[in-house]
Each structure stands twice: as C-alpha cells, then as structure tokens.
Amino acid sequence: MTADDSKNDLQAVENLQSAYEQIRTEVSKVIIGQDKVIEQLLISLFSSGHCLLVGVPGLAKTLLISTLAQVLNLDFNRIQFTPDLMPSDITGTEIIEEDHTTGKRGFRFVKGPIFANIVLADEINRTPPKTQAALLQAMQEHEVTAAGDTFTLDEPFFVLATQNPIEQEGTYPLPEAQLDRFMFNIMVDYPSASEEHEIVKSTTAVSDVKIKKILSSDEIIEFQKLIRRVPVSDHLIEYAVNIVRATRPKEENAFDFIKNWVNWGAGPRASQYLIL
Structure with a gap:
C-alpha cells in the first residue's frame, strides 16, 4: 500500500464516521430511543451482514428499517411471511406475455420482492421451511435461481428478519443453517418511560418530518470495502x-x-x- 492509498483510506474512515453520525441524527427524527439496535444494524450493514430482530409487536421495527432505507437512499421491500407463502412469491415467477405486434407468446420473468437493497422478512418464522430456504441462497451468495436462470442481486444487499417471541403457535423455528447466516440476533426491548412519553407525544400530534438522504448505494459499497481493508494482526x-x-x-x-x-x-x- 502506498502513502497515497493510506491517506485516502484515512480520509475514507473520517467520511464513514461523519456519515455514521449523520445517519444516527436523521433516524432519530423518526425513531425515539433504540440506540443500541440502530448501532448494531449499521455495523451489520457496513460489514455486509444480515440481522434477525426479535421483539414483540408495536416496537417500530418495520418503521425503523424503512426509515433506515430512506436515509441510505436504498430500495426497500417488505415480505410478510405467512403459512401459505410460496418460494416464488419471494424470488419471482414467469408469466406468459403476448407480443401485440407479432401475436407471439413467450415467458417473461417478473422479479420478486427479494430484488431490493434492503429486504424486511417480517415474522420469518411464520412460513414453512421450504419458503424460508428461498432466502438462503440470496443471503449467502447474493444470487437468486428462478425459472432455470440465476439472477444477481443489486449491491448492497441487506436482509432484516423479524420474529415475535411471545407467539409460538403456528410458527416454524428457523433451522440452524439459516440462523448461522445472520450476523446479529438483536433483541428489541420496550422503550424507557421517558422514551415512551416522547413516542406518544410525537405520534399523536401533527408531524411533518423531513428525512435527509445521507449516502448512496455506491458510497455504501465503498465503505464496505474499506472495512475489509482494515489491517488485522494474526x-x-x-x-x-x-x-x-x-x-x-x-x-x-x-x-x-x-x-x-x-x-x-x-x-x-x-x-x-x-x-x-
């Protein structure tokens, strides 16, 4: 590594720190509290990992993730996992399409909700293992195989799955192979009394919060590469x-x-x- 490379990396580290603080500031405009959860989500994102969030309903898990996607200027899709969800509902499916000029019919692949930068797998343990497995290849290889073809997912690719710990009836525990693909298992707890006071106060009044976009997908990819260039001793x-x-x-x-x-x-x- 040359002196110029080291200088550029040092500047990139400062840019990452600045961007991190700005992201925290923007997210806090919408999400009150949950500082540790936000910190772990950002660590996982910049380290190219995935997260499993465990918490009871009503703790703003979905709002947090959608706000994070908005601040990072990334495509966001939510998949509501249900017992009747099929793998093709996640990856996509082929449809018959007719060319009106020639009258010929052919198959066209319609991409599923997995084709996004940030994917929220809501209540992932409510769908059978066959459908859960549709996420495995995407999470590990950042690719999806459907209709006999392999499609590369856009980078950065970040899966956030949620589970409700208080309801076990009608659920399918995640297999170890899938749990192993999550960098963090994040416990989302109830807010403190003061935080809950602020939440109720802000959500029961007229609000027009403007969220500023901090990063682009290309900048996030560069930060992910930067983290892997950090020297680590044997x-x-x-x-x-x-x-x-x-x-x-x-x-x-x-x-x-x-x-x-x-x-x-x-x-x-x-x-x-x-x-x-």
Missing part, C-alpha cells in the same frame, strides 16, 4: 478463532458447561463476524 485473528472454538463441546479446551449443555458450537462464520 494474534487478533487467533484470539477470535480460539473464542469460537471454545464454544464447541468436542474441543479439548472447551469448558465443562459447554460440554454438558451445548450440542453444537459456533461455526467459522462466527470467527469471520468477530473480525469484521
């Missing part, structure tokens, strides 16, 4: 790997409570996420 990587390996009950250095109470430890993705 000692730090070894430390992260040792932490993750200590969660596996078959490891010699695993603690007794791990061997007694844990069936399967964290996988290599956990080490990657710790470094990012």
